[in-house]
Amino acid sequence: MAPLDSVRRRQGNRSRRLAVLLTTIAAALVVLPGAALAAPAGQQLAAADQALLDGVRLAGLWEMPAGQMAAEKGTTQIVRDVGAEIARQHEELDRLTVEAANKLGATVPTVPSAQQQQWLTEMKNASGTQFDQIFVTRLRVAHGAILPVVTAVRGATRNEVVRDLANATNKFVSDHMLLLESTGLVRYAELPPAVLPAPGEDGLIARAQANSAPQVGISNTVIWAIFLGALGAGGFLTYRLFRRS
Numbered sequence: 001m002a003p004l005d006s007v008r009r010r011q012g013n014r015s016r017r018l019a020v021l022l023t024t025i026a027a028a029l030v031v032l033p034g035a036a037l038a039a040p041a042g043q044q045l046a047a048a049d050q051a052l053l054d055g056v057r058l059a060g061l062w063e064m065p066a067g068q069m070a071a072e073k074g075t076t077q078i079v080r081d082v083g084a085e086i087a088r089q090h091e092e093l094d095r096l097t098v099e100a101a102n103k104l105g106a107t108v109p110t111v112p113s114a115q116q117q118q119w120l121t122e123m124k125n126a127s128g129t130q131f132d133q134i135f136v137t138r139l140r141v142a143h144g145a146i147l148p149v150v151t152a153v154r155g156a157t158r159n160e161v162v163r164d165l166a167n168a169t170n171k172f173v174s175d176h177m178l179l180l181e182s183t184g185l186v187r188y189a190e191l192p193p194a195v196l197p198a199p200g201e202d203g204l205i206a207r208a209q210a211n212s213a214p215q216v217g218i219s220n221t222v223i224w225a226i227f228l229g230a231l232g233a234g235g236f237l238t239y240r241l242f243r244r245s
Contacts, residue, residue: 045104045106045159045162046157046158046159048152048153048156048157049104049153049157049159049162050106051149051153052149052150052153052157052162052165052166052169053097053100053101053104053106053108053162053165054108054109055146055149055150056093056097056146056150056165056169057094057097057098057101057108057109058109058112058113058116059090059093059142059146060090060091060093060094060097061094061109061110061111061112061116062112062113062116062117062119062120063086063087063090063139063142063176064087064090064091064094065087065120066083066086066087066119066120066123066135066138066139067082067083067084067085067086067087067088067090068083068084068087069083069120069123069124069131069135070082070083070084070086070087070131070132070135071083071084071087073123073127073131074131074132074135075128075129075131075132076132076183078182078183078184079132079135079136079183079185082179082180082182082183083135085179086139086176086179086180089172089175089176090172092172093168093169093172096165096168097165100161100162100164100165103161104159104161104162119138122134122138123135123138132183132185133185136180136183136185136186137185137186137187137190139176139180140177140180140181140186140191141191141192143173143176143177143180144177144191144192145192146173147170147173147174147177150166150169150170150173151166151170153166154166154167154170
């Protein structure tokens with residue numbers, strides 16, 4: 001009986017080892033391929049999505065104080081009203097932008113860019129009708145520049161949060177352009193010309209689409225290399241176990 005019991009024990013140990021091995025392989029089939037999809041949300045943002053978050057936040061950081069200055073320094077009632085309304089609306093848009101960034105785990109700017117700070121300094125040093133013209137010109141050019149970017153990201157993003165923010169931003173930017181134009185101070189002949197795509201190109205839309213694929217923290221190539229390596233090693237060990245038995 002002793003030799004038979006010994007054989008049975010060895011077979012039982014092999015069966016248990018085989019069961020553990022097969023369980024490990026099955027877990028690899030489920031977990032490893034899915035690891036790339038489980039990366040933190042902030043790492044899944046496309047470059048174009050992050051650019052929209054940054055651009056909208058930066059716009060608010062300088063256009064809110066610019067609007068507040070216009071509400072106080074404007075020489076006409078319409079300039080003061082437009083400034084106050086733009087500042088008020090940018091407070092709402094800034095809140096939406098920060099909420100979107102928090103949902104996505106993204107970091108956004110906290111101070112205006114160096115150029116935007118120069119514009120604010122320019123406005124602080126100006127007075128009278130000169131201030132009115134600088135305020136309207138700077139903001140109208142800035143809104144005209146960001147509008148096609150917002151549209152391009154809106155058309156190409158795969159992120160629902162970014163899409164909602166782009167929708168809201170598009171409305172705010174369009175409204176602000178109309179408000180600024182209502183002052184009668186927009187010098188249309190001096191606005192930068194529209195940048196049209198070259199033949200065969202899609203311009204901003206192409207660049208947004210090129211960056212629209214999720215960028216995860218763990219490379220899919222690495223994930224699959226680990227997975228296939230584990231599967232190969234498991235297959236070899238399984239073959240050896242069966243051969244010994």
